Structures are given as C-alpha cells and as structure tokens.
Amino acid sequence: MATLAAGNDTLRYNGVARAFHAVIALMVIFNLVSGIGGEAIEDIWNPFPIHKATGIMILLLSLARIGWRLTWTVPARPATMGNLQRLAAKVTHLAFYALMLIVPLTGWIMSSASKYPISIYGLFEWPKLAVAKGSALAETAGESHEILGFLMAGLVVLHVAAALHHHFIIKDNVLRRMW
Numbered sequence: 001m002a003t004l005a006a007g008n009d010t011l012r013y014n015g016v017a018r019a020f021h022a023v024i025a026l027m028v029i030f031n032l033v034s035g036i037g038g039e040a041i042e043d044i045w046n047p048f049p050i051h052k053a054t055g056i057m058i059l060l061l062s063l064a065r066i067g068w069r070l071t072w073t074v075p076a077r078p079a080t081m082g083n084l085q086r087l088a089a090k091v092t093h094l095a096f097y098a099l100m101l102i103v104p105l106t107g108w109i110m111s112s113a114s115k116y117p118i119s120i121y122g123l124f125e126w127p128k129l130a131v132a133k134g135s136a137l138a139e140t141a142g143e144s145h146e147i148l149g150f151l152m153a154g155l156v157v158l159h160v161a162a163a164l165h166h167h168f169i170i171k172d173n174v175l176r177r178m179w
C-alpha cells in the first residue's frame with residue numbers, strides 16, 4: 001500500500017493536458033471577469049470585443065482539448081482521497097467540459113443577433129449564425145449565457161478552493177499533478 005501511495009505521489013497529467021488546462025483556465029478567468037465587470041468599465045474601456053474573441057478561442061481550444069482527453073486516462077489519484085471526493089472531482093470536471101462548450105456557444109448565438117461584428121482580435125471576422133434580433137433563440141441564448149456564466153464562476157471558486165485545500169491543508173500532490 002505504501003509503495004502504491006508513493007507511486008501515486010509522482011504521477012502527473014501529461015504535458016499537453018497541462019498546457020491546455022493552463023491556457024484555457026487563464027482565458028476562462030479573463031472572460032468571467034470581463035463578462036461580469038464589463039458593463040461597469042465600458043465607458044473607460046469596452047472589453048466585449050476581446051471577450052467575444054477569447055470566448056471563441058476557448059470554444060476551439062476546448063474541442064481540441066476534449067479530443068486529446070479521449071486518448072488517455074487520468075493518472076491514479078492519491079490513495080488518501082475518499083470516494084465522495086473522487087465523485088465531486090469527476091462531477092465538477094465533467095461540468096467544466098460541458099460549460100467550456102455551452103457558454104461560448106450561447107455567447108456566439110446571442111452575439112450573432114447583434115449589430116456588432118465578432119472580430120477575432122481585429123484579424124478577421126468570425127461568421128455569425130442565422131439568428132434574428134429579438135428572436136426567442138437570441139433571448140434564450142442571452143439568458144443561458146448569463147446563468148451558466150455565473151454557474152461556471154461558482155464552480156471555478158469551488159475548484160480552485162479544492163486545489164488549494166489539497167496543496168496547503170492535505171499536503172498531497174493534487175495541485176502539482178496539473179500545474
């Protein structure tokens with residue numbers, strides 16, 4: 001048992017998985033902050049063009065990440081983790097993968113109905129979907145974007161708190177597996 005636990009202590013996610021995780025995490029944090037605080041600072045600086053471009057990048061990177069994720073299995077977690085903790089990690093991670101696709105998709109649908117372009121950092125224009133302004137689809141997408149965005153913010157707080165709890169309180173290697 002001791003050897004097993006010691007073995008688990010050195011296991012890490014592969015480099016590509018860690019790179020995807022770090023880049024997408026930073027982009028998601030930027031989008032949550034700019035989405036929630038955007039209106040308050042709009043008169044000084046309008047973050048929404050960059051918010052939209054970064055959101056589309058999150059969608060594309062997440063598709064690539066999920067494709068990559070299907071090619072390997074998670075390195076065994078520390079033997080000290082209980083069943084409830086394992087389940088909580090699994091549910092949160094699955095919810096993240098879903099939100100990393102659905103939140104940008106609802107943003108894309110909502111923004112397709114607006115008069116403003118979706119510019120990818122001023123380099124080129126992202127195509128819009130056929131969504132009429134004021135349509136039920138545009139309204140539902142807008143509401144879902146807000147509700148799911150806030151749900152994602154809550155999950156990020158929980159996820160980061162769990163990672164820091166593992167690192168500083170339990171003192172296992174869970175944080176080091178991913179960063």
Ligand code: HEM
Nearest residue numbers: 031032035036052055056058103104107108111146149150
């Ligand atoms: C994972 C990616 C994304 C996250 C986490 C995110 C998050 C958010 C959040 C939390 C808000 C504030 C909601 C509110 O108070 O109404 C917001 C607003 C907004 N988002 Fe996103 N977003 C993402 C992707 C996108 C994409 C891809 C687009 C468009 C192409 C987009 C367009 C917008 C717009 C236009 C608003 C302002 C809505 C309004 O004025 O009511 N977002 N976003």
Ligand code: HEM
Nearest residue numbers: 024025028029074089093096097156160163174175177178
């Ligand atoms: C902000 C957006 C973030 C998202 C969307 C996100 C998403 C994810 C996902 C989907 C996984 C599961 C990987 C898999 O097994 O397939 C994961 C794992 C992990 N994340 Fe994040 N993450 C974010 C931020 C962070 C931050 C800021 C930290 C550290 C403070 C962190 C620490 C970790 C750790 C340690 C793991 C591995 C957990 C384990 O081995 O069970 N994440 N993350």
